[in-house]
Amino acid sequence: MIVSELEKSGTQPPAVTPRSMRVVTNEIGKDLDQFGAENTHVVKQIKLLAINALIEAARAGEAGKGFAVVANEVQRLAQAATDMTVQFQRNVLSRIGLSRSMAATLVEEMEGVRLSDIAQTLVQLIVRNLFERTADVRWWATDSALWEALQDPQPQRLAFASERLGVISRFYTVYLDLVLTDRNGRVVASANPAYHRRLSGADLASDPWFRAAAALKTGDEYIVDEVKASAMHDQRSVLVYATGVREGGRLDGKLLGTLGVYFDWQNQGQAIVDKEANLPSHVVERTVVMLLDGANRIIACSDQKRVFSQFALSPPNGLTRGSYYSKDGTIVAFAKTLGYEDYDGLGWYGVVVQQTETDDMIRDALRLK
Secondary structure, eight states: OHHHHHHHTTOOOOOOOHHHHHHHHHHHHHHHHHHHHHHHHHHHHHHHHHHHHHHHHHHHGGGGHHHHHHHHHHHHHHHHHHHHHHHHIIIIIHHHHHHHHHHHHHHHHHHHHHHHHHHHHHHHHHHHHHHHHHHHHHHHTTOHHHHHHHHSOOHHHHHHHHHHHHHHHHHOTTEEEEEEEETTSBEEEESOGGGHHHHTTOBOTTSHHHHHHHTOSSTTOOEEOOSEEEGGGTTEEEEEEEEEEEGGGOTTSOEEEEEEEEEOHHHHHHHIIIIITOOOHHHHTTEEEEEEOTTSBEEEESSGGGTTSBOOOOOGGGOSEEEEEOTTSOEEEEEEOOOBTTBOGGGOEEEEEEOOOOHHHHHHHHTOO
16 A cells, blocks of 8 residues: 555555545546556557467478467467457446546535635634624723713822723733823823823824724623724734723714724734634644635735735626636635624635646655656
């Protein structure tokens, strides 16, 4: 067996994949094709020899009669070998041909399905995580320390609001910061002491997340900004969830300000593409794992140089999950988020791009010649 020979040599056998099985099946098919062709050639030669023997036996007259019997038997055996060759080609080679076709189909179907499953798992993992952020921001916006500080902005109340945000941040390590603004967009409290000085009194009135949050009608609603670098946080990538802080903490209360929670996308998003795909080491170097937002912008990528660039995702027939092969043979597997509970997932995609193994690479690994 191939694996046994590799193990004897101390060489690690390659992973069993539809693609490697196809190569092995093709090699078996080639060997059988060659065997059939060589066998047919040998039988033809035997027939010619038998015919020549009969001719020579006829020329020898009585002396050649015994040899003619042998020549006839050789010819009969050659015909039997011909019949067996025809049967071999009809049965075995046709079945090998069918196996080749099935192996090729399995490569396209199973290779794509496996990678699409990974893409779906990754995007669902982060979307489920972010669903919880939608609950966090709406819940914390009702905290009395926050609305009381906005309703009566005395120094001690504002300090307590920052302290309260700091406590929340300390236990929820997925956040880079939590920021409280008044209704004009001025920052009055924040959670992360590393950015206090920079944020204190900062004007966020022009920030998209503040404008969107200030326009919400009730405390049941929330907004999500796009993944981007935060100028207030050393250009670290963040995803802001925000809602209004309302009088008395009531869902229908008068708007007093806003609460923005800065999800630490740089760490959390990168961890998804770097660790959660859990690819074998020999596959990692030829695979790129990424998350795309609803505009096909790369928001997390195992190749970090590609973050925030566009990816030309081309789903065949408008599919939201599947795979396709690019012109260079690279397989692109994709899956759109299914959302989670009442969170639609923002139209994000998980994508796995993998440079497939060539047949020559597999042959070398299996020592097929």
